[in-house]
Amino acid sequence: MSAKDPSRGLLVSPIKNGTVIDHITAGEALNVLRILGITGSTRECLSIATNVESKRMRKKDIVKIENRELRTEEVDRIALLAPQAKINIIRNYKVVEKKGVEIPEVIRGVVRCPNPGCITNTDEPVESTFEVLDKGLHCLYCDWLIKDDIANHII
Amino acid sequence: MSAKDPSRGLLVSPIKNGTVIDHITAGEALNVLRILGITGSTRECLSIATNVESKRMRKKDIVKIENRELRTEEVDRIALLAPQAKINIIRNYKVVEKKGVEIPEVIRGVVRCPNPGCITNTDEPVESTFEVLDKGLHCLYCDWLIKDDIANHII
Numbered sequence: 001m002s003a004k005d006p007s008r009g010l011l012v013s014p015i016k017n018g019t020v021i022d023h024i025t026a027g028e029a030l031n032v033l034r035i036l037g038i039t040g041s042t043r044e045c046l047s048i049a050t051n052v053e054s055k056r057m058r059k060k061d062i063v064k065i066e067n068r069e070l071r072t073e074e075v076d077r078i079a080l081l082a083p084q085a086k087i088n089i090i091r092n093y094k095v096v097e098k099k100g101v102e103i104p105e106v107i108r109g110v111v112r113c114p115n116p117g118c119i120t121n122t123d124e125p126v127e128s129t130f131e132v133l134d135k136g137l138h139c140l141y142c143d144w145l146i147k148d149d150i151a152n153h154i155i
Numbered sequence: 156m157s158a159k160d161p162s163r164g165l166l167v168s169p170i171k172n173g174t175v176i177d178h179i180t181a182g183e184a185l186n187v188l189r190i191l192g193i194t195g196s197t198r199e200c201l202s203i204a205t206n207v208e209s210k211r212m213r214k215k216d217i218v219k220i221e222n223r224e225l226r227t228e229e230v231d232r233i234a235l236l237a238p239q240a241k242i243n244i245i246r247n248y249k250v251v252e253k254k255g256v257e258i259p260e261v262i263r264g265v266v267r268c269p270n271p272g273c274i275t276n277t278d279e280p281v282e283s284t285f286e287v288l289d290k291g292l293h294c295l296y297c298d299w300l301i302k303d304d305i306a307n308h309i310i
Contacts, residue, residue, distance in 0.1 A: 027196045027197050027198055028196060029197075029201075030185075030188070030194060030196075031195055031196060033185070038185075039185060040185060040186055040306055040307070041186060041306065042205055042206075043206065044206065045204075045205060045206045046184075046203065046204070046205040046206075047202075047203065047205075048202065048203040048204075049200075049201070049202045049203075050197055050199065050200060050201045050202075051198065051201075052200070151195055151196065152195070
């Protein structure tokens with residue numbers, strides 16, 4: 001396969017160490033990166049594929065991040081956008097850990113409260129804090145409820 | 156290659172129709188997507204690789220966008236972030252057009268003027284317009300000069 005022929009497949013080589021996030025809800029890969037704080041210019045070796053075919057999900061996204069092992073706290077944020085995601089931690093080319101994501105009970109510092117009057121939107125050093133309910137994200141400071149489109153509220 | 160073994164390479168299949176943006180400045184792929192208006196949830200089939208090895212550039216990013224042929228106007232915006240980028244238009248698995256990017260003389264509606272008092276930041280229906288100079292981007296309405304970090308000002 002020649003790099004000079006872009007019509008050919010792009011073979012993203014296996015990663016030696018890092019994290020593979022598989023079975024991301026189709027189309028949500030860029031939001032998953034955002035919720036992990038990966039935006040703009042990046043030094044990380046990423047490979048991303050969106051809307052690829054999947055036996056289990058029909059379509060899915062995949063994200064590989066080299067040389068970064070996601071912490072449980074980060075992993076669980078992903079559940080807000082992609083509850084079926086599977087996290088594979090890779091060391092020396094082997095999967096050493098494989099886990100699903102669990103919707104956290106409380107998320108701090110991840111989502112901005114849409115209420116401009118909320119104390120978390122002032123100059124006070126107060127981190128946004130939401131409890132995760134079936135009906136949406138509930139701000140513990142001002143009672144605002146984010147019902148949908150959580151991705152648009154990521155800080 | 157099995158999808159069940161995430162330690163293996165991720166083979167992104169060749170695209171039938173669309174655009175391959177090659178030789179993007181290393182680390183700038185996510186900004187290139189942003190300047191193309193591809194953010195958040197996406198229906199497009201994208202494949203992205205950042206900081207991969209390149210003979211010519213040491214490291215580079217690559218973006219493939221299926222079923223979308225970039226227009227010259229869009230292509231030239233990319234030059235602001237990745238002046239060495241090469242655009243390959245693919246039809247029926249073949250490269251039908253290959254072109255570099257040219258830094259445009261004027262860019263409209265792409266970058267937000269950092270001056271809060273600029274007319275383009277008011278409710279007036281005036282599109283942001285910058286001329287591209289060697290020293291930076293010059294707002295044609297308020298004379299503000301954006302010297303660096305253009306990516307942070309993308310609308």
